[in-house]
Amino acid sequence: MAENLKDCCVPCKITWDELEGLCRLEKLYCQELNVNRANVNDYEVEFLCDYKRNKGEEFYFVKWKGFPESDNTWEPKRNLKCPKLMKLFHLDLDQVLKRQKRRGLPKSLDREAALILVQKAKHRQRLRQWEAHLNKTRNHPGRIFVTNDVDLDGPPKHFTYINNYKVGPGIVLNEMAVGCECKDCQKEPVKGCCPGASLHRMAYNDKGQVRIRPGEPIYECNSRCNCGPGCSNRVVQKGIQFDLCIFKTENGRGWGVRTLQHIKKNTFVMEYVGEIITTDEAERRGHFYDCQGSTYLFDLDYVEDVYTVDAAHLGNISHFVNHSVSVCRVRSLHISRLFYPALLATRSVRHKSLAIHFVTKSNPVPSPSGVFQPVGASHKN
Ligand SMILES: [Zn+2]
Ligand SMILES: [Zn+2]
Numbered sequence: 573m574a575e576n577l578k579d580c581c582v583p584c585k586i587t588w589d590e591l592e593g594l595c596r597l598e599k600l601y602c603q604e605l606n607v608n609r610a611n612v613n614d615y616e617v618e619f620l621c622d623y624k625r626n627k628g629e630e631f632y633f634v635k636w637k638g639f640p641e642s643d644n645t646w647e648p649k650r651n652l653k654c655p656k657l658m659k660l661f662h663l664d665l666d667q668v669l670k671r672q673k674r675r676g677l678p679k680s681l682d683r684e685a686a687l688i689l690v691q692k693a694k695h696r697q698r699l700r701q702w703e704a705h706l707n708k709t710r711n712h713p714g715r716i717f718v719t720n721d722v723d724l725d726g727p728p729k730h731f732t733y734i735n736n737y738k739v740g741p742g743i744v745l746n747e748m749a750v751g752c753e754c755k756d757c758q759k760e761p762v763k764g765c766c767p768g769a770s771l772h773r774m775a776y777n778d779k780g781q782v783r784i785r786p787g788e789p790i791y792e793c794n795s796r797c798n799c800g801p802g803c804s805n806r807v808v809q810k811g812i813q814f815d816l817c818i819f820k821t822e823n824g825r826g827w828g829v830r831t832l833q834h835i836k837k838n839t840f841v842m843e844y845v846g847e848i849i850t851t852d853e854a855e856r857r858g859h860f861y862d863c864q865g866s867t868y869l870f871d872l873d874y875v876e877d878v879y880t881v882d883a884a885h886l887g888n889i890s891h892f893v894n895h896s897v898s899v900c901r902v903r904s905l906h907i908s909r910l911f912y913p914a915l916l917a918t919r920s921v922r923h924k925s926l927a928i929h930f931v932t933k934s935n936p937v938p939s940p941s942g943v944f945q946p947v948g949a950s951h952k953n
């Protein structure tokens with residue numbers, strides 16, 4: 573019987589944290605949960621909730637990992653080995669006391685202050701969980717970080733991270749049918765490699781930067797090409813290469829994205845990924861988004877028809893890029909006869925927030941450097 577059940581599994585209804593708590597409570601060892609003889613009696617601090625001083629000794633009210641809040645306990649500072657959590661707690665506490673216009677560390681905190689500190693700790697946890705989820709979902713090398721030091725806004729409720737375009741109902745995209753026959757697309761391009769087939773130039777220099785003028789098409793190599801993944805004519809298809817941080821802006825513009833690495837001028841940053849929808853559907857959604865004051869719609873040029881990318885609910889990190897001062901230029905890339913938007917750095921950026929300029933109904937004049945250029949064409953697999 574047991575053998576018959578070998579490949580069966582039942583989803584667990586409780587979280588890993590709760591399981592770990594149960595193990596410790598029952599003194600059970602578990603390799604997967606890292607509970608063993610040496611640490612079964614160690615309890616992990618999840619976050620600190622409150623603070624007080626009594627006869628010169630400092631105490632913290634502790635939320636224990638894997639245990640409900642009803643099991644929180646006051647612990648003397650000397651018993652706690654969680655310097656990082658303590659540092660975060662005091663940073664939050666300083667902010668709270670500043671807002672309350674209080675000086676120095678009080679002997680005990682009022683209810684309101686303790687409540688805010690718990691909210692902040694839980695908020696930080698939600699962001700960490702979201703960050704972990706984003707990094708688990710991404711299929712690109714560039715890591716994603718999340719910070720919000722401005723307010724208690726958590727992960728957006730109606731947004732799902734996707735790596736590739738989702739084709740909406742009523743849309744059929746044909747795959748590219750041609751590839752090149754080069755042995756080395758950079759050094760010995762046969763008949764001009766993939767761009768040559770459409771009488772265009774190679775788009776990238778040997779550092780992967782786009783060297784052709786805005787307006788000229790980009791044709792990347794694809795699954796039908798003779799070359800392999802190491803070909804220099806494959807850039808966008810390798811996905812986001814830079815570590816980026818989603819952060820809450822201080823000027824009320826919602827979330828933004830900043831780079832944590834140096835991005836050189838004319839380097840590909842990310843694709844504008846979303847759901848591909850028909851013109852009619854875009855029109856319908858557009859009215860709704862315009863009323864909300866934000867748009868995630870991006871028109872695509874297609875050979876016979878016009879489609880739109882909607883990144884409002886499904887998208888990659890480009891969903892969070894602010895639409896204003898232009899650091900990124902958007903170039904379109906041709907995949908299965910459809911022009912896709914890709915964001916390029918219009919200048920060298922280092923630890924700066926990225927932004928793109930969108931043309932919307934309420935803001936019809938494009939800025940000169942960050943406009944979607946319905947120009948590029950490249951095929952990729
Ligand atoms: Zn080639
Ligand atoms: Zn090729």
Ligand SMILES: [Zn+2]
Pocket residue numbers: 752754757793797799800803804805806
């Ligand atoms: Zn190639």
